[in-house]
Amino acid sequence: MTAVDETTGAKEFGQSRRRKEDARLITGRTKWTDNIVLPGMAHLAMVRSPVASGTIASIDVADAKTSPGVLGVWTGADLDAEQGDLPCAWAVTPDMKHPRRPAVAAGRVKFAGEIVAVIAARSAAEARDAADKVLVDYDDLPVVLDMNEAIKEGTPLVHEELGTNVNATWIFDSGEAGTGGNVDEAIAAAHADPDSLVIERTFRQQRLVPAFMEPRSTVVDPTGEQLTVWSATQVPHIARFLLAVVLGISESKVRFIAPDVGGGFGGKIHLSPEEVATVLIARKLGKPVKYTETRSESIQSAHHGRDQIQKITLAAKKDGTVTGLKVDLLADMGAYLGLVTPGVPILGAFMYNAIYKIPAYQFKCVNVFTKKVLTDAYRGAGRPEATFAIERMMDTLANELGVDPLALREKNWIKHEEFPFTSVCGLTYDSGNYEAATSRAVELFDYEGLRREQAERRARKDPIQLGIGISTFTEMCGLAPSRVLGSLNYGAGGWEYSAIRMLPTGKVEVLTGASAHGQGHETAFSQIVADQLGVPFEDVEILHGDTQITHKGLDTYGSRSLVVGGIAIVKAAEKVIEKAKPIAAHLLEANVADIEFDSGKFSVAGTDKGVTIQEVALATFAAHNYPEGIEPSIDADATFDPENFSYPHGTHLCATEIDTETGKVTIRKYVCVDDIGTVVNPLIAEGQVHGGLAQGIAQALWEEARHDESGTLTTATFVDYTLPTAADMPFFTTDMTETASTSNPLGVKGVGEAGTIASTPAVINAVVDALRPWGIDDIQMPTTAQRVWKAIQGKEFDASVGAKDTRDGSHEAAPGNGAPLWSGNESGGAQ
Amino acid sequence: MGTRRISVTVDGVAYSDDVEPRTLLVHYLRERLGKTGTVVGCDTSNCGACTVHLDGRSVKSCSVLAVQVDGSDVTTIEGLAQNGELHPVQQAFHENHGLQCGYCTPGMIMQSVDLLKDNPDPSDEEIREGLEGNLCRCTGYQNIVKAVKAAAKAGSVSAGVAGGAA
Numbered sequence: 001m002t003a004v005d006e007t008t009g010a011k012e013f014g015q016s017r018r019r020k021e022d023a024r025l026i027t028g029r030t031k032w033t034d035n036i037v038l039p040g041m042a043h044l045a046m047v048r049s050p051v052a053s054g055t056i057a058s059i060d061v062a063d064a065k066t067s068p069g070v071l072g073v074w075t076g077a078d079l080d081a082e083q084g085d086l087p088c089a090w091a092v093t094p095d096m097k098h099p100r101r102p103a104v105a106a107g108r109v110k111f112a113g114e115i116v117a118v119i120a121a122r123s124a125a126e127a128r129d130a131a132d133k134v135l136v137d138y139d140d141l142p143v144v145l146d147m148n149e150a151i152k153e154g155t156p157l158v159h160e161e162l163g164t165n166v167n168a169t170w171i172f173d174s175g176e177a178g179t180g181g182n183v184d185e186a187i188a189a190a191h192a193d194p195d196s197l198v199i200e201r202t203f204r205q206q207r208l209v210p211a212f213m214e215p216r217s218t219v220v221d222p223t224g225e226q227l228t229v230w231s232a233t234q235v236p237h238i239a240r241f242l243l244a245v246v247l248g249i250s251e252s253k254v255r256f257i258a259p260d261v262g263g264g265f266g267g268k269i270h271l272s273p274e275e276v277a278t279v280l281i282a283r284k285l286g287k288p289v290k291y292t293e294t295r296s297e298s299i300q301s302a303h304h305g306r307d308q309i310q311k312i313t314l315a316a317k318k319d320g321t322v323t324g325l326k327v328d329l330l331a332d333m334g335a336y337l338g339l340v341t342p343g344v345p346i347l348g349a350f351m352y353n354a355i356y357k358i359p360a361y362q363f364k365c366v367n368v369f370t371k372k373v374l375t376d377a378y379r380g381a382g383r384p385e386a387t388f389a390i391e392r393m394m395d396t397l398a399n400e401l402g403v404d405p406l407a408l409r410e411k412n413w414i415k416h417e418e419f420p421f422t423s424v425c426g427l428t429y430d431s432g433n434y435e436a437a438t439s440r441a442v443e444l445f446d447y448e449g450l451r452r453e454q455a456e457r458r459a460r461k462d463p464i465q466l467g468i469g470i471s472t473f474t475e476m477c478g479l480a481p482s483r484v485l486g487s488l489n490y491g492a493g494g495w496e497y498s499a500i501r502m503l504p505t506g507k508v509e510v511l512t513g514a515s516a517h518g519q520g521h522e523t524a525f526s527q528i529v530a531d532q533l534g535v536p537f538e539d540v541e542i543l544h545g546d547t548q549i550t551h552k553g554l555d556t557y558g559s560r561s562l563v564v565g566g567i568a569i570v571k572a573a574e575k576v577i578e579k580a581k582p583i584a585a586h587l588l589e590a591n592v593a594d595i596e597f598d599s600g601k602f603s604v605a606g607t608d609k610g611v612t613i614q615e616v617a618l619a620t621f622a623a624h625n626y627p628e629g630i631e632p633s634i635d636a637d638a639t640f641d642p643e644n645f646s647y648p649h650g651t652h653l654c655a656t657e658i659d660t661e662t663g664k665v666t667i668r669k670y671v672c673v674d675d676i677g678t679v680v681n682p683l684i685a686e687g688q689v690h691g692g693l694a695q696g697i698a699q700a701l702w703e704e705a706r707h708d709e710s711g712t713l714t715t716a717t718f719v720d721y722t723l724p725t726a727a728d729m730p731f732f733t734t735d736m737t738e739t740a741s742t743s744n745p746l747g748v749k750g751v752g753e754a755g756t757i758a759s760t761p762a763v764i765n766a767v768v769d770a771l772r773p774w775g776i777d778d779i780q781m782p783t784t785a786q787r788v789w790k791a792i793q794g795k796e797f798d799a800s801v802g803a804k805d806t807r808d809g810s811h812e813a814a815p816g817n818g819a820p821l822w823s824g825n826e827s828g829g830a831q
Numbered sequence: 832m833g834t835r836r837i838s839v840t841v842d843g844v845a846y847s848d849d850v851e852p853r854t855l856l857v858h859y860l861r862e863r864l865g866k867t868g869t870v871v872g873c874d875t876s877n878c879g880a881c882t883v884h885l886d887g888r889s890v891k892s893c894s895v896l897a898v899q900v901d902g903s904d905v906t907t908i909e910g911l912a913q914n915g916e917l918h919p920v921q922q923a924f925h926e927n928h929g930l931q932c933g934y935c936t937p938g939m940i941m942q943s944v945d946l947l948k949d950n951p952d953p954s955d956e957e958i959r960e961g962l963e964g965n966l967c968r969c970t971g972y973q974n975i976v977k978a979v980k981a982a983a984k985a986g987s988v989s990a991g992v993a994g995g996a997a
């Protein structure tokens with residue numbers, strides 16, 4: 001990693017610094033919310049509905065009230081007047097249907113796991129004992145679980161007052177937007193043209209559980225002037241704002257703190273019912289209160305991700321050129337709307353066209369209410385779904401045309417020299433080099449060799465069949481330009497805030513509104529500041545996650561911390577230097593115009609006279625000797641609003657082996673080459689890729705949140721919701737190419753979600769590729785052994801399938817086009 | 832509910848406490864002794880976040896009752912470093928970026944120490960199988976495997992306290 005501008009004297013940028021935050025995490029000195037104990041603290045337990053749909057006929061709390069240690073019991077009816085309405089920040093259309101969402105259900109329950117009563121007791125165990133003694137009678141109402149059913153006339157309504165189960169219908173059409181052609185015309189033309197074809201497929205994005213390892217926990221201290229809330233959240237700033245709005249209290253009377261937080265992946269982006277309930281009870285009791293969820297409660301009631309049905313129509317010429325893409329989605333909201341629930345599919349709307357030059361595009365999404373726990377952001381949020389659909393379609397098209405799927409992609413993708421490129425959605429991709437990433441991946445993977453082996457295994461009808469899957473992805477992240485969010489009717493902006501405090505001892509405190517929960521901000525941001533200010537890495541302290549320390553911020557999600565938060569830090573550092581210059585000049589008895597700053601030192605041009613930034617900080621603190629007319633401070637802050645999204649990209653290649661006797665899928669090889677622009681800390685970036693891959697692969701192979709017909713979640717524990725273990729995970733070969741972003745001064749792009757976005761289609765393309773001899777063209781996720789085994793039962797194996805384009809590693813051209821197919825020549829290394 | 836008196840040594844310090852028979856070891860450690868380095872990640876004994884050493888062997892402290900450890904010796908993540916020196920497995924997790932959010936890390940490290948005690952030179956596969964009872968949602972496990980391998984190379988078993996002996 002050498003893409004550092006030598007003239008800036010950058011020393012830390014590009015170094016694989018070991019993380020600062022590890023010291024406490026590896027010794028058990030971490031501050032998790034559940035660790036917090038305050039004098040006289042009460043503990044909560046929630047009584048949750050076991051039924052998905054019903055009216056609460058009666059609640060008997062008498063036994064619970066007299067249970068040992070109990071301090072109080074409250075039902076939804078008791079809290080309803082003051083609990084407000086949990087907000088959704090994204091009204092995707094002006095007529096979007098938005099049901100009221102209470103923290104504690106009063107009267108009606110709409111999903112299994114919804115809170116119906118809250119117990120406070122002197123210990124958590126006593127609170128749980130008492131919760132078991134609350135007797136609730138439900139009158140069952142019809143459940144609505146299936147999206148296709150939900151939108152039919154006459155289906156019972158999830159929320160009667162809304163008059164429909166459709167939350168919103170959102171459309172983007174490149175013809176109407178003037179960013180591309182009319183897709184219906186493109187499809188009609190393809191139908192009419194013998195040299196074109198139209199492919200239609202429907203994909204199912206199953207429901208997933210974010211499954212952060214630290215269960216959510218909240219502690220509220222109502223004593224003192226400010227109400228203090230510690231919570232295992234990704235979004236302390238947003239949560240403070242929302243809490244003030246929901247409960248009608250002054251924002252200035254709430255201090256929200258995210259201490260160490262054990263993972264989020266989107267799952268902790270919200271103001272939760274549990275947080276609101278904990279605040280309400282703490283206020284009532286007038287003493288500190290804690291609530292920590294159990295894992296089962298977390299899986300049942302914290303939001304889920306994905307859950308879409310995607311109908312995709314793709315028109316192409318027989319030479320492989322894609323001419324149109326149409327997307328029809330059904331997206332399951334669940335029973336309520338969380339912070340960005342209705343917007344999640346829309347975050348994918350601009351990414352179905354991906355890295356390809358598609359001239360006509362339409363995206364239509366129907367958001368549907370069902371009686372399941374709500375969905376909301378989960379790592380990638382909308383973009384994994386989009387990437388899955390287009391990458392599956394590209395493989396399908398390649399198969400239909402009998403051409404190499406990599407070559408087909410190359411034929412359609414944006415060439416390196418065509419950047420900046422305005423996509424059919426009107427987004428400007430600032431930089432990218434798909435050729436370079438693909439060449440490197442092909443080389444590391446031994447694409448030709450594996451294709452050869454695949455052909456051999458097919459030819460001899462080997463019981464272990466090999467499949468090769470490709471995913472050449474891009475994504476839009478670094479959320480987000482505020483004006484773009486405004487145009488999409490999102491309720492907030494996408495800027496980030498930072499402040500730098502120069503302490504008299506020469507230490508530097510850096511405040512950031514991006515609140516980490518495992519990403520390594522403390523290390524990566526320290527590296528940036530060390531370079532910017534020329535101070536030692538060790539002397540930089542990153543402060544975050546407390547609204548009283550960093551009064552504003554928009555927190556951490558959407559791979560935004562570095563590309564938005566990091567740039568805010570750079571801007572604040574630039575201001576520190578500008579403020580320090582006149583003081584340095586004064587100390588050096590020189591003209592400000594003659595002062596230069598380099599590597600932590602202010603010097604007078606052309607002399608050896610200089611003063612360090614630490615010396616300036618001390619002199620400024622003493623304030624005995626500084627210029628007239630300026631303030632004695634070199635502290636500075638900055639708010640950075642990005643002008644564009646960040647477009648990381650990469651090529652992921654996966655080889656799967658399928659045991660045709662058992663159906664078991666094993667990943668034989670996984671290679672990915674990501675391009676995330678310049679890299680601050682390769683070690684941390686690689687770790688982000690690894691974790692992302694694991695979650696994307698898990699969607700392909702193992703994970704699914706399932707409900708029975710009564711709406712009960714049958715995967716509500718870690719016994720049934722099968723997270724991958726170390727033994728399940730393959731070894732990943734990862735590498736990076738560096739194409740600097742031109743949208744920010746560091747050249748960086750987001751990385752947090754890339755692995756998840758890219759990997760799912762790579763794996764499924766590989767599984768399908770292995771199954772093609774049986775005439776199989778698609779398979780539903782997760783591809784469990786049982787599902788694969790069933791898929792091939794009773795089907796004929798045709799060993800000749802796909803053989804024509806893989807022999808001897810030399811791909812024949814597609815029939816009648818003569819276009820060059822993928823050869824890997826660019827890298828010179830793919831043999 | 833009656834209580835029972837237990838005597839137990841945790842991270843080298845002897846404690847005597849009255850506990851409810853139903854109290855889990857993990858809750859005793861966290862709530863009574865303030866050993867909050869050991870954490871709870873599930874309610875079905877699947878995640879391993881709560882792993883500690885009981886008389887030198889790793890156990891999931893959410894599946895052991897406090898009364899069962901009467902007379903025993905417990906080591907938690909907080910007792911692993913000796914005289915200000917990190918245990919080689921702790922050091923290896925740091926060096927190899929074997930953690931992100933760190934929630935699984937105490938359990939992962941305690942389990943790894945135990946694994947290396949049984950098998951001082953494990954293959955990648957043996958490491959992966961040995962850690963099967965510990966879930967991590969952040970790392971994809973690759974750097975954890977790398978860390979354990981590195982610790983094995985560094986000869987962690989001879990160098991470190993392999994749990995238990997206080």
Ligand code: FES
Nearest residue numbers: 872876878879893
């Ligand atoms: S908390 Fe003990 S195994 Fe999960």
Ligand code: FES
Nearest residue numbers: 931935967968969
């Ligand atoms: S580091 Fe977060 S769960 Fe393992």
